[in-house]
Amino acid sequence: MIPSAWVDFAGRWGGYALARQYTRNHPRILMYHRFTGDASADPAMADVFEKQVRHLAKHFNAMTLGELLAYFHAGERPPPHTVVMTVDDGHRDFFEFAWPILRRHNVPATLFAATGFIDRELWLWPDQVTWLLGQCGTLPERVQIAGAPLELGDTPWQAIVDRILAVSDDNRLRAPLELGEQLGCDLPSEAPEGYAPVTWDELRVLEASGIEIGGHTHTHPSLARMPEIRLPEEIHRCRERLDSELGMRPRPFCYPNGQPGDVTPAVRAAVKDAGFTGAVMAYADGARHEDVYQLRRHSSSSNPFQFYKASSGVEWLGRRWRRGGLS
Ligand SMILES: [Zn+2]
Structure with missing residues (x-):
């Protein structure tokens, strides 16, 4: 057992x-x-x-x-x-x-x-990642986070969050915006309903x-x-x-x-x-x-x-x- x-x-x-x-x-x-x-x-x-x-x-x-x-x-x-x-x-x-x-x-x-x-x-950056992944259609195999490539793999949310945690603080706040641009999705400046x-x-x-x-x-x-x-x-x-x-x-x-x-x-x-x-x-x-x-x-x-x-x-x-x- x-x-x-x-x-x-x-x-x-x-x-x-x-x-x-x-x-x-x-x-x-x-x-x-x-x-x-x-x-x-x-x-x-x-x-x-x-x-x-x-x-x-x-x-x-x-x-x-x-x-x-x-x-x-x-x-x-x-x-x-x-x-x-x-x-x-x-x-x-x-x-x-x-x-x-x-x-x-x-x-x-x-x-x-x-x-x-x-x-x-602001709204919370892990929420921004959740929102982007939920809104933005098909995900590419890799994205750029703070200027470095990242393979998304089977657990994209975790991969992105782990990477953002590891980058410098200025990059942390910018990273979801850059991710949104790559996914062709505008990140709202205010937290949407549910966030x-x-x-x-x-x-x-x-x-x-x-x-x-x-x-x-x-x-x-x-x-x-x-x-x-x-x-x-x-x-x-x-x-x-x-x-x-x-x-x-x-x-x-x-x-x-x-x-x-x-x-x-x-x-x-x-x-x-x-x-x-x-x-x-x-x-x-x-x-x-x-x-x-x-x-x-x-x-x-x-x-x-x-x-x-x-x-x-x-x-x-x-x-x-x-x-x-x-x-
Ligand atoms: Zn918390």
Whole structure:
């Protein structure tokens, strides 16, 4: 039996409940992005999401990331079965689809907003790539990204995103425009329907209802790949926009892309210096929550298998076991 089938089998016969009990003292931080529409490769549709939220409300102690961080900063152990739901980027579908469900079940969440996106100065470049690939007909075998050829292969979106992540910051913002020219497709200057951000007014409504708003940079770069001197433009500016629009309060941060290569000691220090109280990564490797500026997260989605694996602790245990110890 393949490992995922084992997990599924064990889960159906009480394995998820067992894992939940065994890992009750390791707070789980779940990561979401999109909630509906065809804009995402993995949308958590509203009805599937409601089932997940009901499950979290029943079996877990749901809190915001800021509340979890307060335990860590005080040196206290969070309550057993703590779970934190986090949502990246600030798309409007959170406000339209996810928030009414969260409110119905009294489950809080932390939303990380890229402030330049909320300000409508830009739309997110990974979304621009998705939009271009969806709009622009037959794809060529190769394109030019930042002056270098790129074979698109079987997973063009991933190939393009990986390449854009690796180019310099100026090229990152220009790359989708150049890609559009090559595909014979004009990139809209504003996010089209399905890719739009929440408004600041909507964020104020969310915050008043118990949704925590954290920072996610201003223009969503991979921070480790930009010159250190420009980090404040992304991190401090994000903090200032959040504070001036929503008021001063402790806020956590989320690193764009969030892989180990996206965070250097200088990036971590800049996030702390800007006054963010902690920060999350976009992967889980079985580590405990040792550094509040590099908290691991489990990807969650409309896929029930992934949701139960992530929330029950089965995924964390599996990763921990692979690291060489279940202690
Ligand atoms: Zn993001």
